[in-house]
Amino acid sequence: MPVRVATVTLNPAIDQTISIPNFAVGQVNRVEWEQADPGGKGVNVAAFLADFGSPVSVTGFLGAGNTEIFRSFFAAKGIDDHFVTVPGRTRANVKILDQPNKRITDINLPGLPFSPENLASLQTVIDRLAANHDWFVLSGSTPAGTPDTVYADLVAGLRRRGKRVVLDASGPAFANGVEALPYAVKPNLEELEELTGRTLPDEAAILAAVQDLIDRGIGCIAVSLGPDGAIFAEGAERIATRPPAVVVRSTVGAGDAMVAGFVLGKLRGLDLEGCARLASAFSLGTLATVGPHLPPPESVEQSMSEIDVRVIAR
Numbered sequence: 631m632p633v634r635v636a637t638v639t640l641n642p643a644i645d646q647t648i649s650i651p652n653f654a655v656g657q658v659n660r661v662e663w664e665q666a667d668p669g670g671k672g673v674n675v676a677a678f679l680a681d682f683g684s685p686v687s688v689t690g691f692l693g694a695g696n697t698e699i700f701r702s703f704f705a706a707k708g709i710d711d712h713f714v715t716v717p718g719r720t721r722a723n724v725k726i727l728d729q730p731n732k733r734i735t736d737i738n739l740p741g742l743p744f745s746p747e748n749l750a751s752l753q754t755v756i757d758r759l760a761a762n763h764d765w766f767v768l769s770g771s772t773p774a775g776t777p778d779t780v781y782a783d784l785v786a787g788l789r790r791r792g793k794r795v796v797l798d799a800s801g802p803a804f805a806n807g808v809e810a811l812p813y814a815v816k817p818n819l820e821e822l823e824e825l826t827g828r829t830l831p832d833e834a835a836i837l838a839a840v841q842d843l844i845d846r847g848i849g850c851i852a853v854s855l856g857p858d859g860a861i862f863a864e865g866a867e868r869i870a871t872r873p874p875a876v877v878v879r880s881t882v883g884a885g886d887a888m889v890a891g892f893v894l895g896k897l898r899g900l901d902l903e904g905c906a907r908l909a910s911a912f913s914l915g916t917l918a919t920v921g922p923h924l925p926p927p928e929s930v931e932q933s934m935s936e937i938d939v940r941v942i943a944r
């Protein structure tokens with residue numbers, strides 16, 4: 631039986647992308663075109679894995695009022711759907727694309743609160759998934775009112791069952807989750823600064839922060855740095871990747887693609903350099919498209935050679 635991955639999204643979203651060339655704050659802005667996609671970090675990670683042919687399951691919370699866009703997406707991509715429905719409607723996050731100025735503005739809503747009973751239902755689903763899934767990716771923000779310990783509890787429970795857990799989140803829930811020592815984390819620079827409580831102005835500062843996390847017992851770390859690429863760490867190894875200069879349509883989900891590619895690299899038994907290359911090629915693959923879709927696997931594999939890889943330490 632193939633090693634299976636499950637992603638958990640406590641706060642999914644419908645990504646409402648609107649194109650507004652020369653978007654101006656405080657002005658009347660006219661929308662050129664719009665597109666709605668299922669989103670939220672764990673949903674995106676699952677979508678990228680599925681596009682690559684990797685079996686994947688999803689869970690978390692969906693508002694009962696607007697599940698159809700998610701259900702049809704999961705069916706189309708062959709994703710096993712184990713979402714728990716809660717009263718209300720899943721949030722719509724607005725992504726304003728200003729292509730002439732190469733800028734994307736994210737307006738992310740707080741999301742649907744869930745009750746202790748809902749959380750207990752999710753725990754039951756996760757317990758069930760743990761019977762035949764080896765990897766769990768816990769991704770994204772938590773809705774307002776969620777206890778800050780939610781990720782820490784999930785990480786601890788899954789670790790007790792011997793599962794590989796990847797955590798990609800932000801704020802206090804991420805900080806507490808990191809304390810529970812997931813196998814891997816993928817902060818972007820802002821999230822790493824928030825986590826360490828200090829500004830990280832250069833590579834040396836980022837590497838020092840990464841070392842702190844390794845010393846605390848995190849197995850693997852990927853720090854994504856937008857157009858500047860990413861830094862990957864495992865044990866004493868440090869690898870920096872940089873993408874080629876490409877035309878970017880949307881960066882939404884590029885970090886989630888990095889998580890998907892990294893997990894797939896590990897599933898394939900690649901070394902850190904191989905995982906870093908595949909993860910960065912996944913991110914690169916998403917940039918030309920709006921919505922959580924990868925180009926065909928052969929084209930992603932080919933683009934691995936376009937990623938500039940620098941070994942910092944081995």
Ligand SMILES: Nc1ncnc2c1ncn2[C@@H]1O[C@H](COP(=O)(O)OP(=O)(O)OP(=O)(O)O)[C@@H](O)[C@H]1O
Nearest residue numbers: 818854855856857859860873882883884885886913
């Ligand atoms: N403008 C860009 N040009 C080239 N590559 C990019 C660009 N933005 C992102 N990338 C690639 O995607 C990776 C992840 O992007 P980023 O650091 O923006 O993640 P993120 O902040 O977690 O994003 P998200 O939360 O939207 O998933 C980067 O490490 C880089 O390889």
Ligand SMILES: O=P(O)(O)OC[C@@]1(O)O[C@H](CO)[C@@H](O)[C@@H]1O
Nearest residue numbers: 643669670671723738770771883
């Ligand atoms: O509000 P969160 O949970 O931090 O982020 C949500 C989100 O911005 O993350 C994905 C891109 O990574 C989008 O699909 C989604 O809208």
